[in-house]
Amino acid sequence: GAVVSQHPSWVICKSGTSVKIECRSLDFQATTMFWYRQFPKQSLMLMATSNEGSKATYEQGVEKDKFLINHASLTLSTLTVTSAHPEDSSFYICSASQSQGSFGSGTRLTVV
């Protein structure tokens, strides 16, 4: 149980374009999801907490207008990286709050 599906697993995009990452809870309802970013050899850094039906809560230093989070249903949260730049290249991972072990498979974003 508590399976979280994340897509895409990897994406390459040009600078200035936007990329959407989806995170779905497959067998449970996730009222809250976490979005993390992980740079090489670094730990998971929490970017924002996504709450179903309300605005996301962003961590200090994370631009809410650049990283748009939508949690319109109990099974889907999306992260859109707008106007992507090479420094946004990273590994993005979602996680459901209901289960400590429920991480999505991650999305490797490369901005060229």
Next chain:
Amino acid sequence: QKEVEQNSGPLSVPEGAIASLNCTYSDRGSQSFFWYRQYSGKSPELIMFIYSNGDKEDGRFTAQLNKASQYVSLLIRDSQPSDSATYLCAVKAWGGSYIPTFGRGTSLIVHP
């Protein structure tokens, strides 16, 4: 500022040996402690969690918690090359914020 400290390693052990991974945390209000394994390019997977002082064993893995010393460790017995990965320690406070704080991770290399 809640901090979770881990030696980045790499920790190199021979196959069949015991690997000992350590983690210290700064928040005395921490109540839940987790160990995750992360293979390169993959998202973390939960290995064990521990709430109470003492040892908790699960197969080849033993988690040890000492709240007085603010210290949690993971022992891997009979280490296998497939155990080679980065091990992340995560800590949660009880009540209040349920968002885990992750350490940077320790890279473990098990050589044949």
